[in-house]
Amino acid sequence: MKALLFSETPENFNRLSSMLKKLGLDIHGISFSEVKADYIYLANERLDYPSIVKAFEELGNKLNPDLYVFSSTKLGKEVASRFSQRTGLPCLTECLSVEIDGSSIIATRYSLGGKTLMKIKTDLPAVIAVVADAFEIEDFDFKMEKVDFEIKEADGINVISREEKRREKVGLRNADVVVCFGRGVRRKEDIELIEKLAEKLNAEIGCTRPISHDYRWLPEERMIGLSGEKISPKLLISIGVSGQIQHAVGIMNSKTVIAINNDENAPMKEYSDYYVIADLYSLIPELIKLL
């Protein structure tokens, strides 16, 4: 069986090619830089959906892959969806795992905002967008044959400019201790309080989506949840976080959870081992003193 893979970053690409190799697929991959695959279509960088959809159509017609694979980034999802609609092939995005079952695939993905995990089956050929972070890069024997390939410009939209986001290497995913805060922290200056606590505990700092995406107080890499990092520390201290399911799904694998909230009945309670009802502004300074 054959997969046609695209990812805009070599890291995601390699994670997904490892995942696909494990499933026993021959991997043809379009990439902008050196990557691991059986057949590497080293292409000029184009990040606009019309061109990538067209390139997939062109290569798809030539190769007849069983599986069309994207990383489940925003670009990956928009291309996967449009390509699926154009070709009439079924499409699943935000896949967390994929297995082949005869002439079908079975994928898992979150449903109901993360309350449940759905196992869903569809026939091949199919289009999938897979959360690349869920897979490790492994050493397989790829054929590593290079094929010249050009992604041609296609009509649609006109990209005027692009500004790279400031990215930080954040060790949230492998951290033993995480201190996560939400909108209970009212001002940017108050993050200092969280930082002091994190320092005492040698912890990584995480946050909810409003903190990183609305207020931009922290880089997006620190956001935990459905659309962010999934963490699995020994200890999570969650401060001023309401615990909406889209956030809570990211903390499910924590061993012990302490939550601090001044609302005696926030949804966060259900996801906590210890639910501390207190004002964070009075509690955290005292906590820091005692540690």
Added chain:
Amino acid sequence: MKIAVCVKEIYNLEQVKIIRETREPILDVPKKLDDLSKNAIEEALRIREKHGGEVVAISAGSKDLKKTIKEALAMGADRAIIVSEDFQSNAENTALILSKILSKDSFDLILFGDASSDEYSAQMAPRVAELLRIPQITYVREIKEISDGKIVCIRDMDYYYETVESNLPCVVSVTNEINEPRIPALKDILKASKKPVDVVSLNDLKVELVNPYQILENLAPEIDRKQEVIQGDLKEVVKQIVEVIRREI
């Protein structure tokens, strides 16, 4: 400007409980308009305030949608066109239904939320754009300008921001951060029930529904938290927390 906003009705997820033994969700809960749909409606209303025109809410959903759609009308949409009957719900079918409704009229701009907060699959805007053969600008955090039959938007992507221009008509999907959706006042809620809602049937639309997906299971993971409450005298509370911390690390 004639603006269509495609909105989605979802279960009120906060109220969804899980059956302890089987881990199945109990879906016997009220429905509501999805958060991201509200961002899309809000953005449409702001465009209407600036450029004039009409905002039409469009949706395909269950029988409850007749009620749920009122939320969009209360926010300020002028009217709605909906399909409100039971059908096999999947991205293909919904996209087909929406595009059939949309193609009966000529909209300058078609807005969506970038994903829905329940299934989070982000397929709808690109699918509808493809069916209508018009361009899409997804994950829009800011609409910079609409003029001379063109729209300029800033997209919030994983690794970069991107400023993109497209001709109208065009599909735009917006992020949760693009705006703060207004909360309708009581008088707006009352007014909403007088606004026109055109209920069209799948029969009239002549859509051929498909069902390429088979859901094998949909279960909640085991959450086994102690849920021990700590409260009271601050000194005591702090001491207890420190004990837990010491034990765990």
